[in-house]
Amino acid sequence: MSWSELTGKLVQLGRPHGTEPAFVNPPVSRGSTVLYESMDAMRARSAQRYEHQLIYGAMGGPTQALLEEAIAAIEGGLHTQVVSSGLAACTTALLSFLGAGGHCLMPDSVYGPTRRFCDTMLRRLGVDTTYYDPLIQEPALQALMRPATQVVFAESPGSHSFEVQDVPMLARVAHAHGAKLLLDNTWGIHVFQPFAHGVDLSIQALTKYPVGHADAIVGAITVADETDWVVLRDSVVQMGQFASPDDCWLTLRGLRTMGIRLERQSRSALEVALWLQDRPEVQQVLHPALPESPGHEFWKRDFSGATSLFGVVFHESYTAGAVEDMAAALAVFGLGASWGGYESLALPTTGIISRDARPMTGGPALRLHIGLETVEALIADLDGGLSVLRAASA
Numbered sequence: 001m002s003w004s005e006l007t008g009k010l011v012q013l014g015r016p017h018g019t020e021p022a023f024v025n026p027p028v029s030r031g032s033t034v035l036y037e038s039m040d041a042m043r044a045r046s047a048q049r050y051e052h053q054l055i056y057g058a059m060g061g062p063t064q065a066l067l068e069e070a071i072a073a074i075e076g077g078l079h080t081q082v083v084s085s086g087l088a089a090c091t092t093a094l095l096s097f098l099g100a101g102g103h104c105l106m107p108d109s110v111y112g113p114t115r116r117f118c119d120t121m122l123r124r125l126g127v128d129t130t131y132y133d134p135l136i137q138e139p140a141l142q143a144l145m146r147p148a149t150q151v152v153f154a155e156s157p158g159s160h161s162f163e164v165q166d167v168p169m170l171a172r173v174a175h176a177h178g179a180k181l182l183l184d185n186t187w188g189i190h191v192f193q194p195f196a197h198g199v200d201l202s203i204q205a206l207t208k209y210p211v212g213h214a215d216a217i218v219g220a221i222t223v224a225d226e227t228d229w230v231v232l233r234d235s236v237v238q239m240g241q242f243a244s245p246d247d248c249w250l251t252l253r254g255l256r257t258m259g260i261r262l263e264r265q266s267r268s269a270l271e272v273a274l275w276l277q278d279r280p281e282v283q284q285v286l287h288p289a290l291p292e293s294p295g296h297e298f299w300k301r302d303f304s305g306a307t308s309l310f311g312v313v314f315h316e317s318y319t320a321g322a323v324e325d326m327a328a329a330l331a332v333f334g335l336g337a338s339w340g341g342y343e344s345l346a347l348p349t350t351g352i353i354s355r356d357a358r359p360m361t362g363g364p365a366l367r368l369h370i371g372l373e374t375v376e377a378l379i380a381d382l383d384g385g386l387s388v389l390r391a392a393s394a
């Protein structure tokens with residue numbers, strides 16, 4: 001499906017249903033206590049906790065349910081659960097399918113806070129994590145699987161190093177050993193259909209492109225199977241996981257324009273990436289749509305497009321400090337973490353990455369998020385930044 005077809009779909013998804021006259025957009029429904037007319041009605045409603053029904057505010061209400069319906073449709077899944085953040089979506093999904101004595105396989109390129117969660121909380125709870133090369137091949141992955149392996153996690157492309165993973169192969173191996181495949185699909189929203197490639201649980205940091213305006217933090221977990229849904233939903237309710245109606249409303253509002261934003265941002269990102277590729281200071285551009293980018297063949301096989309976040313690796317003759325000076329000197333690009341908003345951002349990534357199985361190679365690196373500014377303004381800004389890089393390294 002193209003970006004413009006997605007845009008057409010996003011006009012309709014997650015809108016109020018019913019035959020009564022209603023506002024175009026759902027109102028924000030806030031609340032805790034729900035009043036029932038009888039004990040029977042209260043009991044009947046409580047039994048519907050897997051059905052996105054209003055039971056008690058902490059278990060979600062109408063605003064959350066409409067966002068869940070929209071995200072399930074974008075991801076091609078059956079049910080979505082919204083949670084408080086993208087990180088909470090990762091940790092909640094992991095806690096739902098891992099137990100003491102269990103084993104988890106994590107790509108070395110996983111988002112840093114997910115890695116910390118494995119190395120601290122999961123370890124404390126008796127779960128062992130092995131980091132694997134995100135470009136691992138099937139026999140090597142088979143060799144890492146243990147009888148206790150409950151989860152194979154993937155993030156494609158990887159945080160900062162942008163390796164696109166062979167997700168169908170990961171699914172094949174995971175399922176042959178009775179493990180679940182969890183995917184952080186935040187970069188691949190809409191351009192990677194997780195369930196068509198064997199994923200069991202797909203995670204979205206809705207904070208990024210769906211919110212799209214850098215003004216809310218929300219996460220989502222989507223499943224394609226009723227049994228997985230019951231396990232996930234029970235864990236979410238037991239842990240008191242929740243996303244506020246106001247933040248879900250902002251996400252629904254942002255979602256309406258996600259297709260047209262991404263149509264423009266992804267095109268601009270590729271133009272900027274191609275410009276950078278020809279610059280003498282640049283050793284490699286880590287953009288999945290470029291043939292030199294790691295795992296490009298899987299991107300070409302499995303993705304229908306790209307989004308607007310990529311990496312730039314400079315030659316070893318430049319220092320990490322010089323890249324920081326460059327990033328700080330940019331005027332159109334903001335200096336900051338996160339991504340997916342309407343604004344362009346630059347983030348030096350050298351020194352903030354931990355890798356065990358697949359070390360980062362090359363010189364210092366920068367992550368760029370391309371927003372809605374003109375390509376001319378972005379390139380002029382980077383051109384100025386490269387002068388600062390050269391001067392700082394002279």
Ligand SMILES: Cc1ncc(COP(=O)(O)O)c(C=O)c1O
Binds near residue numbers: 088111159184
């Ligand atoms: C790939 C990925 N997953 C998850 C997250 C976490 O999302 P949030 O900031 O909503 O917790 C991020 C945030 O940068 C991310 O880049």
